Amino acid sequence: MNYFLIIFIPTALYLLSEILPRKSNIFKRIAIGFLIIMTSLRYGFGADFFTYNAAFDRIRDGISLDAFEPGYIFLNKFISYLGLPFNYLLLVVAIFNYVLLYKAIEENLTKHKWLAMFLFLAYFDLFFYSLSAIRQSIALSVFMFASRYVKRKQLIKYVLWIYFASLFHVTALILIPFYFFYNKFSKSSFSKLSFVMGGCILSYVFLIKYIDLLRPLMNTRIEYYVFIETSNGMHSSILYAVITGLLLLCWLFIITKLKNRPNIGATVGEKTEQKIGIPMMAMAVFLTLKVMQYMNYFSIMPRLEMYFYCFYIFAIPTALQAFEINSRRVLAGILVCCMIFFFILSYNQITEYAYEFYSTYKLIIFN
Template sequence: MIIFIFTAFRYNVGWDYQAYYKSIQYGLITNIVSNGEYASIFLVDISRRTGITNLYFFVNAFITIFLFSKTIKEYSKDNWLSLIIFLCFPLFYLNSLSVIRFFTALAITFYGFRYIERRKFIKYLIFVVLASMFHKTALIAIVFYFVYNLNLKISKLVVLLTLLPVLSILFNKAIIRYFPRYMVYTQLTSIQEGTKAIIVLIILAIVLLIFRKKIICGDTVVNGYYNIFFTGLSIYLMFSSQGTMGHRLSLYGTIFSILLISEVLSKLKINRDRFVIKIGIYLLCILMFLYTVYIGSGTYIPYRTIFNIY
C-alpha cells in the first residue's frame, strides 16, 4: 500500500517530464521512442492508445520503487538507513524523477543482483536484457557478474584508476568511429551532473579502501557490493571531464553504496558509535535533500520546504 501511495506522488515530475509528455501526447519522435528500447516504446504506445499520458510515468515509477524497496529489504543490514540514503542522496531517487526510463533499467539490474550472488548467469542476463529494453546502458551491468568474486586489492585499484584516463581516450575514439549517435554523451563539457554529490562517493571509497578487510570479513556478498561499487566509481572517474556518460553509467555500480554503508555500520562493535554515526548520516542526508530541492525548486515541482512557504 505504501508503495502505491509513494508512486502516485512521484510519477510526474523532473526536468525531462516535458520531453516524455510530448513524445506520448503529441507523438513526437524523440530518443525516447527512436532508440529501439522496446519496453519503453511499448509503454509509450499503451499510454497513447488509452489516452492516459501519465500511465507511462506511473508504471515506470512503480517498477523503480518496488524493485529498489524489495532489494533493500532483502539485502540491507539496516533497511531504514539504506532507504533514507536512496531517497535523499541527489544522484539516486531525486535523479529518478527526471531520467525515468534509465532508473527503471537501473532498478531492474539492481534487483537482478540476487542472481549474481547465486551465480546464475542466464537468469541475471535475462534481467539485464529486460533492463536494456528500457535503457540500453543497462548492458554494462553484465560486467558486474564477472567482477563479483574478484579480490580487488588496494594496489590493483590504484593501478586501475591510474589507467582510466588512457582507457577513456580509447573509448571515446571507439564511440566516435562506431557509435557517432552517442557522441553527445561523451563530449567535453563544463556542465555536468552530480559533480558535488560524487565527492560523497569518493569519501566513501576512501573509507572502504582503508577498512577493506574489516568491512568484507570474508563475506562473498559484501565483497560483491565492494567490487561493483568500485567498478561504478571507476566508470565515473574515467569520464569525469565529459558529458553525462560517466554519471549515468556509474550509477549501475555506485547505487550499491546504499547497501555498503549499512554493512560498514554493522561492523562497528560499540552501539554508541554506531548510533552517533547513523544520526550524522541521517542529518547529512536530510541536508542534501533540502539543498537539492531548494536549488532545484523549478525542477522538482511538487517538493516544497519551509524555505518556500510564503
C-alpha cells in the same frame, strides 16, 4: 507540496516498521504505496517531464521516435492503446521501480532498512534523478534487482535481466562485465583489490585521452551519453580520479578493520578508538567521497556511474551492523544530518538553473 515530505514520510514509516515489528509489513507497504502515488501523480516536476509527456503524445499519434529504446516505446504504445493519459505510464513505472526496491531491501538487509530507504530518497542521483530520467530509472531498478544473480553466480538470469533493462536504456549493457568482475574480486585480498583499482584509475587516463578514437564505433545514443558527460573539464580530472580511488581503498580498509577488530585485552583507549574513532573515520571517508561527488570532481560518465550508487543504500546499513550499538546510533544520526545537508545543497544548486522544473512538487489533481 513540499518535496522533503516525500523523503521523510517513507523513512518514518520504515523506521516504525523496525520499532513495531509485528506491524512491519503494513508500514513498509504504506511507504511503498505512498511513493507510488506521489510519483505517478506528479506534474511538471523534473527537467525531462514535459519531454517525456510530449514523446508519449507523439508515440500515441503514431510518430516514430528513434531516440528511445524499443521497450519504452512499447510501454508508451500499450498505455496509449488503452486510452489512458501520461500519468498512467508514470504509475506503471512507479509500481515496477518501487516493488523492485522493496524486494532488494528485503533481500539485502535484516536491520536498518529505514536507513536504506532514507539513503535511496536522499541520495540526489537516485530517487530525485529518477523523476527526470524515467527510462534509466527502470534500468537502474532492474540492475538493483538483478544483482542477486551476481552473488548467486547465475550468469544466464543476470544477462537476461540486463538485456531487459537495455530495452529501456541502452547504457545498461555496460553492466554485463560487472558479473565477472564481482565474482573474480569480491573475495580478493586488500592488496589485490588495490592493484585492480589502481589499474582502473590508470585506464581512466587512457580512456579520457583516446576516447575520441572510439566515436566512429558508437551509435548516436551511446555517443551522446559518452561525449556529453566527458566534455566537462572537471569530469576528466586525473588527479581527482586518483584521490577518489585512494579514498575508496581507505574506506574498504577501515571497514575490513572494523569487522576484524580484537576486543579481548584491549585498553580503555583502544576500546574508545574501536567504538568511536574508527567508525567516525569510516563515515568521514564516505562523506568526503560525497563532498567530492557534490563538487563534481570525479566522474567519467555519470550516466553509467549512477547505476552503482544503489549499492550505497545497502553498503552503509550493512557496515553499521559491524559497530557497537551506541556507535551505530551516533553514526546513523551524523549520516542522516550530513545527507540532508548535501541534498539541500544539491537541490538549491539545481533550482538555480532549472527553477521552473524543481521549485514546487505539483500533483496533477491540484493542477
